[in-house]
Amino acid sequence: MGDKASAHPGAAGRATTAGHPTSVRNVVLVGHSGSGKTTLVEALALTAGAVNRAGRVEDGQTVSDHDEIEHRQQRSVQLSLVPVEWDGVKINLLDTPGYADFVGELRAGLRAADAALFVVSAAQDAGNIAGATRAVWEECAAVGMPRAIVVTHLDTARTDYAELTRVCGRVLGDDDPDAVLPLYLPLYGPQGPDGHAPVTGLAGLLTRRLFDYASGARTESRPGDDRLPLIETARNRLIEGIIAESEDETLMDRYLGGEEIDVKTLIGDLERAVARGVFHPVLAAAPAADGAGQGLGTVELLDLVTRGFPTPPEREAPAVTTPDGAPRPAVGCDPRGPLVAEVIRTASDPYVGRVSLVRVFSGTLRPDETVHVSGHGAPGRDQGDREDHDVDERVGALSVPFGRHQHPVRECIAGDLVCVARLTRAETGDTLSAKDDPLVMEPWVMPDPLLPLAVAAHGKADEDKLSQGLARLVAEDPTMRLEQNPDTRQLVLWCLGEAQREVALERLQSRYGVRVDAVPYRVSLRETFGERAVGRGRHVKQSGGHGQFAICEIEVDPLPPGAGIEFVDEVVGGSVPRPFIPSVEKGVRAQAARGVVAGHPLVDIRITLRDGKAHSVDSSDAAFQTAGALALREAAREAVIHLLEPVVTVRVLVPDDFVGPVMSDLSGRRGRVVGTEQAAPGRTLVRAEVPEIEIGRYAVDLRSLSHGAGQFSRSYARHEPMPQRVADRMREQSQNGL
Structure with missing residues (x-):
């Protein structure tokens, strides 16, 4: 894959549309905030020639392609698409937010992708992999999604690449550490005055070649005798890991018998094992030091994506039914097949209005054609209070995004992604199909928002715009839920966390011109x-x-x-x-x-x-x-009048290491732990009954308590008498109008 003798040229200009589904790769980047996902996307785009540092004048200011991608992504909490081209293959890079509050965007990226790059920071993850990253890894493993690991921030002092790869194997190895092994070893330059040696290149283990990036251009050489022992030790383990996953059952016997396995055979078996999702290579990457040349490891990473990751036809599409729930045969990734596409993300553009990011699973989507929009209220699909969509709509212009600009395209074939303008009724998760053969795709799992935000219009002028603004906000982000509480008469926006809550308030004002006040959330007593x-x-x-x-x-x-x-x-x-x-x-x-x-x-x-x-x-x-x-x-x-408070049944799923702190925390919230059970290897389900008034911020507190690895659900159990001291406080607040 990237371990070849010659570097590949990047694409000339920007990628637009694919000619055939086999020439598309859809890759989602996963990692916690600060791991370097966006920087990596930029480095890959620079290496592929999809962006450049040369400036051009816009509105009296010099704007570069780099400025555009940085503006679009570093300040965004939405899924971002950056298409590049490498060796005649269109690569759709899907950059996901790293904050846990925006896991809905991450799930959308997983839905749109056929493989995942897990970005791990050598500076932040040296001791262990973030719990949220491990959870997503397990999600991908459950559906057999191919995965690779990219190590970033290698230039940070006191990083240990060898130790980090061992951590990746132990934590992400799916019970087999030898299924997670490095393809390359970093090469270090001379130590500076601070004793720190910068990473200048990579050593390819399979081909025993060195790739030097110190000059900003990738050069190749053979290793000297001083480097060979280190390379051979890691190479032998890598070969054993590849052979263990090989479909050729004779390969292991030949290797153990002393036969030198041909490098082309090893690379072919490696690519097939990666595509099947049973072997997960570790690579290293970093942007070019001067920001203009090829970033370290980017050529190798692009080769891995084009040669090792599966094509869209190799991945099974989600199941489809008719709008009334009748099953239909599985759709194939065929541009000539029936149209089946899905809205992955919905956003509002100040100039063109609503823009929908769409993954086409079957058929070909063209502008100005009429499609059927289905979703939400279809049988078996619990989408809360969301409106059922079962309408025909005319498709607007098709385009591919780049920074703050959209480049128009004529069509989008099966396996590719595209932005669609003016789908006024379609929301995230909806299915687009032929109007004379409407279909609905099986929805992907979305987390339940459990952090309440009670809002009220700031002034009279905001009251008329509030409901429309909130409706558009929820249409863009299906992880948020809007509720009109009939008991407290509060308008409640349910969110995943504080960051999502703050973004929602900011968007209401800046994007929809609605000023709102956050008011204390009241439970239904x-x-x-x-x-x-x-x-x-x-x-x-x-x-x-x-x-x-x-x-x-x-x-x-x-x-x-x-x-x-x-x-x-x-x-x-x-x-x-x-x-x-x-x-x-x-x-x-x-x-x-x-x-x-x-x-x-x-x-x-x-x-x-x-x-x-x-x-x-x-x-x-x-x-x-x-x-x-x-x-x-x-x-x-x-x-004597008793004040009754709602009690909810809480189910908390956490790694075994956090069971004690979680149970202690629930007891401190006046909760009663009613049982625990082993839910999966290394994970425990804690069941408890807790007064609702005590868990208003539990979505935030559990994340902190479990280092992002815990999750919970809740359901109403009953109302029961509130302790007198708490009841007296509630009555006092009620009398004071709080």
Whole structure:
């Protein structure tokens, strides 16, 4: 692959569209924030000739291609696409955000890609691989996605490439450390005054060749006798790792018998093992020192992508059904097949409006044709409150992105990615298909947003634009969920973390012109009677003319949790006329909905109407409704009222090392751990019941507690009495309007 005798020339100009699916590679870059993904994408684009450092004048300022890609990616929290060309192959590089809050963008990148490059920082990951990176690695392993590892930041002092590759093998080796091995070893230059030696080149293990990048151009030579022993030790282990995954069962016997295996055979077996996802090579890469030449390891990495990673036809497409859920045969990656494409990302452009990044899995997508948009509400697809899409839309212009610009293309064939303008109804995750043969692709798994953000319009002018702005925000990012809480009457935007929350607030103002205020999130509390109580409601008014007269006496008894509200009529002798008994019930139920102490709904009680009085002229439906409400309020003044809080069942999945801290933390939140079980090798599922008021920030706190390796889900269990000290605090906050 990159371990060949001659360097490959880059593409002349920018990549546009592919001629055939086999000439496309879709690669997603994965790594935590600061690992160097964006810098690596830039270095690859420079080496491939897709960008350059030469400036041009725009709007009176000199702007380079490098400035464009940097502007687009380093300040973005969205999935970014950078297409390059290498050896006649179009490579779609998908740069994903490194922040855990934007895992939805990462999942979209995984959906669009056929292979993954895991970017590991020698400076940050020397001790261990980030938990979030390990979790994504396991996701890729579960679906058999080919993976390779790229080590960055080799020039950082006190980095140990050999130790880091051992860590990668131990942590990411899928129970086989020999399936994760380096293809190259870094070469170091003379030590500087600080004792640090810079990385100047690479030693190719299979071909025993040295590749020197010190001059900014890749040059090749043979190693001297001083380097051969180090190369041979690593080379022998690499050969054994390749042969172990070879499809040729005779190769291991020949190797153990002393036969020198031909380099071309080894490279061929390596490429096939990488494409099958059973061997994961480790490479090193760094941008050119002067920013103008070939970056270290970039030629080798581009060769790996073009020769070792699978083509789109080699990867099975997601399952498809009709919009009503009927299964359909699997689609193949054929430009002449039926159109099946998927919206991977949705963004808003200030000049062209909504722009959709689309992966075409089958058929050919062309501008100005009408397609069918399906998704969200299809059978078996729980997308919350999202609108069901089952409409025809006209496709706008097709283009490929580059920095702040879009380059138009005539079509997009199966296996390729493209940006589509003016799909006003399509959202992330929707399927585009032929209008006379509508289909829906199986959706990819999205994390459940569990960090609430309650928002309110800042001023009167913002109220009219708020709902539209929030709807567009949620359309762009399916990991956010919008909820109108019927109990608290709050508008709640559910997010994955604080960073996503801050980005959402900033976008509402800068992109949609909506100023909002973040207000304290309130949980749905309830009230109930803790003991039997009686109340008398007297509503008597006489101000000349027709008056109001109604008196009723009630008895209130507590009921078991979940019983709701029961109304019992035990009036005897007609003291409350039969037509007004429903009026009393309506009045007490209305008061129960408003609450009797802190303004929270009243539940789990039996209200018995015992007696009352009426007037032949002045009694009315409205009067007895008022009397019923007054009677319930009076009963509450004489009784013990419990404040009920929602309790949720929490399921926390963490590595075994964090089980103790997680259980201790849950106990500190007034939680009750109800059980633990082994969920997978090295991972434990902790089940607990926790008051909802205590886990408002748990999405953030768990990430910190487990170093990004933990995840949790929650579901409503019941309401139960709140401790008195907490209830007193809540009542005080309610009285103060907080």
